[in-house]
Amino acid sequence: MNMIQAINSAMDVMMARDADVVVMGEDVGYFGGVFRATAGLQKKFGKTRVFDTPITECGIIGVAVGMGAYGLRPVPEIQFADYIYPALDQLVSEAARLRYRSAGEFTAPITVRSPFGGGIFGGQTHSQSPEGIFTHVSGIKTVIPATPYDAKGLLIAAIEDNDPVLFFEPKRIYNGPFDGQWDGPAKSWAGHKAAQVPEGYYRIPLGKASIVREGGDVTILAYGTMVHVALAVVEAAGVDAEVIDLRTLVPLDIETIEASVKKTGRCMIVHEATRTAGFGAELSALVQERCFHHLEAPIERVTGFDTPYPHSLEWAYFPGPVRIGMALKKIMKD
CATH class of the missing domain: 3.40.50.970 (Thiamin diphosphate (ThDP)-binding fold, Pyr/PP domains)
Structure with missing residues (x-):
């Protein structure tokens, strides 16, 4: 399906x-x-x-x-x-x-x-x-x-x-x-x-994230379309990144996030919405509060821009290979 x-x-x-x-x-x-x-x-x-x-x-x-x-x-x-x-x-x-x-x-x-x-x-x-x-x-x-x-x-x-x-x-x-x-x-x-979707009944509990790619160098938090964008960029860049699909923002699976960031020491957040007061800001605060002593680099956010949604330039608006790749290089250097 x-x-x-x-x-x-x-x-x-x-x-x-x-x-x-x-x-x-x-x-x-x-x-x-x-x-x-x-x-x-x-x-x-x-x-x-x-x-x-x-x-x-x-x-x-x-x-x-x-x-x-x-x-x-x-x-x-x-x-x-x-x-x-x-x-x-x-x-x-x-x-x-x-x-x-x-x-x-x-x-x-x-x-x-x-x-x-x-x-x-x-x-x-x-x-x-x-x-x-x-x-x-x-x-x-x-x-x-x-x-x-x-x-x-x-x-x-x-x-x-x-x-x-x-x-x-x-x-x-x-x-x-x-x-x-x-x-x-x-x-x-x-x-x-x-x-591969079963025809009948099954449920996925709300509040449980999915680790869609395991890695040891950096944790990438994403949801929706940006999960696939992040995966493609990571594979092309050859970075040993752990990619987490949040699936539900509220309730949030903070335990899975915390365990991953403490393991990798680095955290990047990717979402399509505008940057200011976006959900990435809350994620960044939670990671900083819970994982501060484990972080080896500042938390990176790659998001949409703080502008009205651009019609003809929407592909430039999305976080894509260039901006995510630049953020990966920056966070891995620190």
Whole structure:
């Protein structure tokens, strides 16, 4: 399966297992979603469990919070992560706080799916990476898969969770991972071991990172598309790097990160979102607090730039071989 098919399979499996799971959003029904992630679900499960909504993100999430409090498990889709801002109040003030405000009487077991990040020349309103906004909010879990296998297992775990989960899907790798050619289309997932996705039920616990490449010289922390970018650069550079796919930002597997950095003595953080107040800043602070006496060089961050998202220059905006390679050389010299 590619990542779109794996995400579709996760919803299919969960809807068959649990009659309380419903899918909702703009064009998710008859059309099957703008990226086809919900294709065939309405035909299989009916219009009361897979239904289209008006173009109102605050309404989609507001209704989902009410459905969750009632006892359902809604899986609303926000068509692009850039569109999520009108629903910020519903997510932050309602979904994230419902369990605490009701002393546990009500929960908001909603899983908000949304494609995020660049790579399709979508411009400023179809390419943003807003994960740092939500990792700041107590009560919301934030998940970002990097492979089809992880996408299905993590989405199933998110749907089963009793708290609100933001499930950001890196659309740049929906159909395949990138190699060293950043200005071309993604390769197919065909033949990739992480695309061997079982048809049935399985789950990957939230809060557990994956060491996708073991090494002893430097730890690279990444998530989503940047996992594949980091792997390609490391292989080309011949550096003995340990690459960790965080998979979930909140909850964060700080134990795996700490053990790796204490082993390698160096840490690099790679993410597509802008640098200032990005999630990499939190990672850097945590590593410094826990691993200071083991660090042999300053922590490096390679990120998007602090600019509005550039349409025609998005490939220069992404952390790529040149900038990651320069950071690797710098951190290995120290």
